[in-house]
Amino acid sequence: MTMPKQDTDTIRALQGLADSRSSVRLRAALAAGTTPDPRFIDKLIERCASEPEFSVREMLTWALTRHSASMTVPVLLNEVRSERAQARSQALHTLSKIGDRQAWPAITRELLSDADDEVVRSAWRAAVVLVPEGEEPALAGVLATQLGRGARETQLSLSRALIGLGEAIMPTLRAAMADLDPRVRRHAVATERLLRNPDDGFEFAIEEAKRIMALGTTSQEG
Known part of the structure; x- marks a missing residue:
C-alpha cells in the first residue's frame, strides 16, 4: 500500500529538521x-531549543506562527520555563511573533530579569507586544529595574522595549535619572533622548547622556 504524498512529505520534513546540514534543516x-x-x-519547538543557526531558528519560528495559536501557545508556554536558556529565548521570541495576549501571564518578573542576556532581551520584546492595555506603566517599572545592565546591545534592546511603551515610561525614566548608580542614570537619559529624537541613534544618545551628566543635570528642555 502506497503512503499518501502528504504523509510522505510530513515524514521527510520531520526527518529533515534533525539533519546535520543547516540547509536541509532550513x-x-x-x-x-x-x-x-x-x-x-x-x-x-524541540528543534528551537538546540538549533545553532540563526536563519534556521527564524524559519522555525515562522513555521510555528503558521500553525494554530491554540495548539502552539500552550507548548511554548511550557518552554519559557525550561532550564535551557535557548529554549526560553526562542519560545519568548516566537510568542512575540504570534502575539496572542493569553500568553501575557507567562511573562514573569523572573523572565524580565533573567540572568541570560538573550533570554531577557526576548522577554522584553515579548512583554511589549503582549502587555494588556493599561498595564504599560507597571511594565515600565519592572523594565526600569534593568537599566544600566549589560553591554550596548542589551542596553539598546531595553531602550527599544521601553520606547515601545510610549509616554507611559516617562515617570519611570525621570525616577531612574535620580538613581544612585551612574550607569542607570546614563541609560535612562539616553532612553529619553531616543524617545524624543529616534533618529539620533543609540550611540549618539549615550554620548549625549554622558555629556549631560558631566554638566551635572539630567533634565532637558522641551
Missing part, C-alpha cells in the same frame, strides 16, 4: 510552515 522548516500540520509542532 528547507524542512520552510516545508513545515508552508504546509502546516499539528504533527510538526512538537518537533519544531
